[in-house]
Amino acid sequence: MLDAADLVVGPRALLGDYAGSARVIESAGPLSAEVIDSLAAASAAVLVVSGDPGFFGDLRVLRERGIPVVVRPGVTxxxxxxxxxxxxxxxxxxxxxxxxxxxxxxxxxxxxxxxxxxxxxxxxxxxxxxxxxxxxxxxxxxxxxxxxxxxxxxxxxxxxxxxxxxxxxxxxxxTSIDAVGTARWIAGGEPVPPADGWALPESAFATRAGVGTPSEVAALVLARLAPRPGTLVWDVCAGSGAVGIEAARLGAAVIAVERDAGLCVRIVANAAAHDVDIRLADGEALTDLPRPDSVFLASSRPDLLRTCAAVGAGRVVVLVPELDRVTETRDTLAGAGYEVDGCHLTTARLTPTADGATSLTPTTATTLVWAAR
Missing domain, CATH: 3.30.950.10 (Tetrapyrrole methylase, C-terminal domain)
Structure with missing residues (x-):
């Protein structure tokens, strides 16, 4: 193929001591527009690359230009x-x-x-x-x-x-040089979303009395956070870590921010139980953390709210237990350049009665405020 070419393109390390009659263009990294034009204009060009050009390689851009190609792939x-x-x-x-x-x-x-x-x-x-x-x-x-x-x-x-x-x-x-993932039907790591869904029941997370996010609330929080591969989520005042762990199960990187040492132990245990890797951070060190794409704040403390509003996340979701702080929360987020919305979420769960009928038992009354840029 090289003998028949009138143009050869590739990095010097791969071309070696090529000394044929074709014009040579040394090109390392992504192909420039000028090189692509030269390939398109040549009557017989050879592009030399390492590995398989169809795997994060140059084949895509050549197809986009409509340049006919014959591919001889190597090992990636x-x-x-x-x-x-x-x-x-x-x-x-x-x-x-x-x-x-x-x-x-x-x-x-x-x-x-x-x-x-x-x-x-x-x-x-x-x-x-x-x-x-x-x-x-x-x-x-x-x-x-x-x-x-x-x-x-x-x-x-x-x-x-x-x-x-x-x-x-x-x-x-x-995470470990010796660990290898289990055999699966799909390549590239754990499928997202997980097979058992999201907004898991509270019983799926070890916690202590009074700490936790009801699954119905978690479902709405996750919908507003939009966690996915390639994003970073802060779970601030993380408690048992349920929201952050669920975000990690949906593919996001997660930093759980919590000051209570006992709850930190539970976060670590819960993350291990759900086979996700999240980072723990001290509750007073928010400014030292990498910039998030989304933030969940399970508190309406004004100082924490101002900090979270100022970090530049695309989405912020705040749980507001105190009704008299709803307006302050909304105004703080709006003042930081967000479009703000929210709701008061009241839930009741199906409960069987002694006579075999079904009743509704109130379980949650929660105010959520969310904001997006």
């Missing part, structure tokens, strides 16, 4: 990295960190147990590790991928941030 770099670590890779979620997607890729690494990150200049292992402070992760880095100095290193977050890494590189972010 993710496959190679997993093989070097001697582990299966059907449980690995793969994300791209290029451009504005970096923040979403970071949040997937915060939420999931095994994530391969296709890095980019300015969004490499060190930058990723910096954003993972506070999460316990092992970082496997394959640097100088396909080059003469290719090397695999497995380090913790602190070491990954400190080192300088050769490009191009690839990262595998793991």
């Amino acid at each position: 770099d993710v496959q190679r990295l997993a093989a070097l670590l001697r582990r299966p890779w059907d449980d690995i979620t793969v994300v791209s960190a290029a451009g504005r997607d970096f923040r979403h890729a970071v949040n997937v690494c915060r939420a999931r147990k095994a994530v391969a990150v296709l890095t980019a200049p300015g969004a490499g292992p060190a930058e990723l590790a910096r954003e993972l402070r506070g999460w316990r992760r092992a970082i496997a880095v394959l640097e100088d991928v396909g080059g003469p100095a290719e090397r695999l290193s497995v380090v913790d977050v602190t070491e990954a941030e400190r080192r300088r890494w050769r490009e191009p590189n690839l990262v595998l972010c793991l």
Whole structure:
């Protein structure tokens, strides 16, 4: 194919000592518009890339331009990295960190147990590790991928941030270097949403008397928070952690903020019971946390409300136990640039009676205020 080409495009590391008669354009990283134009104009062009161009590669952009292609795929770099670590890779979620997607890729690494990150200049292992402070992760880095100095290193977050890494590189972010996901019918990690749904009953979470979110309330809170893969949710005054854990089960990265040590123990136990990984944070350290996409505040304390309104989240949901604080809550959020709405939610559950009939037993009367940018 190279012998028949009048144009060859690819990075120098892959072209090696090619000395054919075709014009050569050295191109590393995403194809520029000029290179794509040259490929489209050539009568016989060869684009040399590492791995499979159909896996987060250049095949998509060539198809979008309508350029006819013949594909000779190689082994993907993710496959190679997993093989070097001697582990299966059907449980690995793969994300791209290029451009504005970096923040979403970071949040997937915060939420999931095994994530391969296709890095980019300015969004490499060190930058990723910096954003993972506070999460316990092992970082496997394959640097100088396909080059003469290719090397695999497995380090913790602190070491990954400190080192300088050769490009191009690839990262595998793991909660444990030895753990492997269970065999499933679907690749890429746990399915979202989970099979048993969401808004689980209160009995699904260990708590103490007077602390907890009724499932009917949790359902509405989750609908307004819109947790999903790639997002970060703060669960402030988390209590048993039920809302944050449910958000994590829906794919979001979660930070549970709670001051009570006894409740923190319950949050850890509940997260483990539901097989999600959430980060615990002290209730007075909100300004030191990474910016969330959504915030749930289970309190109407004015100081906490002002802090949560000012962090720049796209969505904020506040549980307001005190009716005389509803207007203050609404005005604080509106003053921070949000469109504000809310409701008073009253629920009653079906209860069997002694004679075999069914009655309704009131269970919840809750005021929720939510806001969106």
